Amino acid sequence: MLEALSTAVVELDPHGCVRTMNAAAEICFDTGRQRVIGSNFQQLDRIPVSLREAVAATADDRRNRHLFECQLADGWYDCNISAMPDQHLLLEFFNLEWQQQQNKLRQREVQTGMMGLLRRNLGHEIRNPLGGIRGAAQMMAAELNGGELGTLAELIMREVDRVDELLQRFGQPELEFSPVDVHWVLGETADLLNVESAQSVKIIHDYDPSIPDMNADATALRQLFLNLARNAYQAGATEVTLRSRVEHDSALLQPGINSVVRLDIEDNGCGVPESLRSLLFMPMVTSRRDGTGLGLALAQQIAAAHGGLLTYEPLEPGSRFTLKLPLERNHG
Numbered sequence: 001m002l003e004a005l006s007t008a009v010v011e012l013d014p015h016g017c018v019r020t021m022n023a024a025a026e027i028c029f030d031t032g033r034q035r036v037i038g039s040n041f042q043q044l045d046r047i048p049v050s051l052r053e054a055v056a057a058t059a060d061d062r063r064n065r066h067l068f069e070c071q072l073a074d075g076w077y078d079c080n081i082s083a084m085p086d087q088h089l090l091l092e093f094f095n096l097e098w099q100q101q102q103n104k105l106r107q108r109e110v111q112t113g114m115m116g117l118l119r120r121n122l123g124h125e126i127r128n129p130l131g132g133i134r135g136a137a138q139m140m141a142a143e144l145n146g147g148e149l150g151t152l153a154e155l156i157m158r159e160v161d162r163v164d165e166l167l168q169r170f171g172q173p174e175l176e177f178s179p180v181d182v183h184w185v186l187g188e189t190a191d192l193l194n195v196e197s198a199q200s201v202k203i204i205h206d207y208d209p210s211i212p213d214m215n216a217d218a219t220a221l222r223q224l225f226l227n228l229a230r231n232a233y234q235a236g237a238t239e240v241t242l243r244s245r246v247e248h249d250s251a252l253l254q255p256g257i258n259s260v261v262r263l264d265i266e267d268n269g270c271g272v273p274e275s276l277r278s279l280l281f282m283p284m285v286t287s288r289r290d291g292t293g294l295g296l297a298l299a300q301q302i303a304a305a306h307g308g309l310l311t312y313e314p315l316e317p318g319s320r321f322t323l324k325l326p327l328e329r330n331h332g
Helices: 023-029 049-061 097-144 147-169 182-196 218-234 274-279 295-305
Strands: 008-012 018-021 065-072 075-083 089-095 178-180 202-206 214-216 239-247 260-267 309-314 319-326
Touching: 008 023, 018 023, 023 089, 049 065, 049 075, 049 089, 097 147, 178 182, 178 218, 182 202, 182 218, 182 239, 182 260, 214 218, 218 239, 218 260, 218 295, 218 319, 295 309
Parallel strands: 202 239
Antiparallel strands: 008 018, 008 089, 065 075, 075 089, 178 214, 239 260, 260 319, 309 319
């Protein structure tokens, strides 16, 4: 029965040695059971100190314990440590990936909502003076009735109208979906980054060739990828990795969607300051003095318009931005 569980289960004998473990635990600890059964749990590789101490304390006082967010080989887990009869211990590990993905999806809704609020407020503040400028230009055009100055007044009116149209579209990407080879889009991004960096950045392509064409907007995806690649270059990266994989267990999965494409852009730059990480996809948040704080917010908008999610993970050194997109999606 243990083999059928998605929960990782490890049983320790009275000496603290691994007596049994299921297949989920092999994934959790990234090791085969034949290698660890009979070994002392405290001596296994990559066991966090908090977990070692909690296991030792439960073995000593026989009181059950629960640990939150333990980082193990395969990711983040909550852990139950239970004292069993005959001095045995039972360890249960619950994968937090699904919960974390759901939390990130909820954060995406907040982030995109903030972008909409910024658009409305910014539009209101800018449209008021624009209306005055257009009205004055219209009066000048009527008064001048042609001629060079009248033509310039009409030009002002047209440009004001164009700014007003841009404000209406700001933060609301209008996408045109068609079959797209994401590797081709990533390749274009690499070419543009090579030009902008004068080929000073080493670009590594790590693709899953089995990924089929996706229903997406190639121009919007190029904008998203190029924004991330530029950020990496501006953060001092000398190496950028473009990676694609398919996932079959994701919080993005919905009826009619069987799998998710995961697209990673990794770099070895200076990374994102810890104080900004939780706000990274909010509008007007930037660590650069000359930054607008809109690039990542717009990138999240593009991801959301594709039914996807853009996330960030710090590396040592550098950053990993991950875009997850549903592999099968119908747009009407």
